[in-house]
Structure formats: structure tokens, C-alpha cells
Amino acid sequence: MTYAWRSFAMVSALALAACGSNTERKADNAVDAAQNAIANTADATGNVLENAGQALMPTPSPQEFVNRAARSDAFEIAAAELAAKNASSAAVKDFARMMVDAHNQSTAAIKKAAAAATPAVTPDAALTSDQQEDLAELRALTGERFDKEYIDGQVDAHEDALDLMKKYAADGEAASLKNAARELVPVIEKHLARARELDKD
Numbered sequence: 368m369t370y371a372w373r374s375f376a377m378v379s380a381l382a383l384a385a386c387g388s389n390t391e392r393k394a395d396n397a398v399d400a401a402q403n404a405i406a407n408t409a410d411a412t413g414n415v416l417e418n419a420g421q422a423l424m425p426t427p428s429p430q431e432f433v434n435r436a437a438r439s440d441a442f443e444i445a446a447a448e449l450a451a452k453n454a455s456s457a458a459v460k461d462f463a464r465m466m467v468d469a470h471n472q473s474t475a476a477i478k479k480a481a482a483a484a485t486p487a488v489t490p491d492a493a494l495t496s497d498q499q500e501d502l503a504e505l506r507a508l509t510g511e512r513f514d515k516e517y518i519d520g521q522v523d524a525h526e527d528a529l530d531l532m533k534k535y536a537a538d539g540e541a542a543s544l545k546n547a548a549r550e551l552v553p554v555i556e557k558h559l560a561r562a563r564e565l566d567k568d
Contacts, residue, residue: 442494442498484544
């Protein structure tokens with residue numbers, strides 16, 4: 368009789384443990400589901416805000432668009448050339464080399480599209496005072512401090528460039544420039560994603 372009761376107690380304990388394990392697993396699943404829902408809502412909210420911001424942004428004229436694109440390319444190339452000398456991270460240097468190649472290509476694409484616009488426009492690549500100041504700050508840095516400032520700036524610069532290209536691709540008036548902007552969007556998105564990865568390291 369004592370053995371039977373002991374066996375019953377053991378079975379009951381195992382059953383309760385299994386029940387507790389199922390309850391804990393369900394709770395974990397519920398927490399995971401809630402976290403996924405929050406993340407999805409945050410992503411959706413971010414997309415809505417981004418789209419709203421682009422809708423409120425005035426559409427640049429063809430001349431304004433090519434000037435901003437040319438200045439962006441010129442800044443990216445100058446900053447990347449500094450990274451080749453001052454960066455300490457091999458990954459940052461690799462990114463900088465990619466920036467030189469990519470922005471030389473986008474410069475050529477914008478020039479070609481600008482020449483094909485009606486009327487044709489000529490890009491002005493003269494850097495803004497803010498861009499000049501940013502480059503001056505980078506010149507004074509080396510090593511890990513340079514890496515951080517350079518990549519932080521790359522995230523900001525590519526976010527701005529992406530907004531510009533998306534806006535002109537959607538609402539610009541010159542067809543050749545709209546096509547060029549549309550083709551550059553996925554390239555910039557790829558570069559922005561990589562810059563954000565490096566920014567987390």
C-alpha cells in the first residue's frame with residue numbers, strides 16, 4: 368500500500384511538472400509573440416513616418432536635384448579617401464573602397480541623366496559648408512575614433528541620399544533623372560544597410 372501511494376505521488380509530481388512545463392512554454396510563446404508584434408508595429412510605424420516625411424518634403428527642381436546628388440557623391444568620395452588613410456578597421460576600409468567605386472558610378476549616371484534632361488542641366492558638385500566642416504573633423508581623427516565618426520556620418524549621409532532619390536523617383540519632373548534616381552535607390556539601400564551593420568560593431 369505504501370509503495371502504491373509512493374508511485375501515485377511520483378506520477379502526480381511528473382504530471383504536474385509536465386503541466387508546469389507546458390504552461391511555461393505557452394507563456395514563453397506568448398512573450399515571443401508579443402515581442403514580434405511590437406517589433407512589427409514599430410517597423411510599420413517607422414515606414415509610415417518615413418513615407419509621411421517624404422510626402423511633406425518639397426520636390427527639388429532638376430537643377431536642385433542634380434546639385435544635391437553631385438555634392439553627396441563628392442562628399443562620399445572625399446570621406447572615403449580619408450578613411451583609406453585614417454581608419455583602423457579593415458571592414459571600414461573595405462566599405463570606404465566600395466564607396467569610392469559606387470559614388471564614381473552614381474556621379475557618371477547623374478551626369479548622363481542630367482545631359483539627357485529637357486532642358487539639360489549641369490550638376491554643381493561644390494561641397495556645402497556643413498560637408499566641409501564634417502570633412503575637417505574627420506581629417507583630425509585617426510583609428511577607432513575615426514571609424515566611429517566616419518560610419519556615423521555614413522549612416523546619416525545615406526539616409527539623406529535615400530530620401531532624395533526616393534522623392535525624385537516618385538515626384539520629379541525630368542524623366543531621365545527620375546529613372547536614374549529609381550535605379551540608385553536599391554544601391555543606396557544596400558550601402559545604408561551595410562553602414563548600419565558597421566555602426567553596431
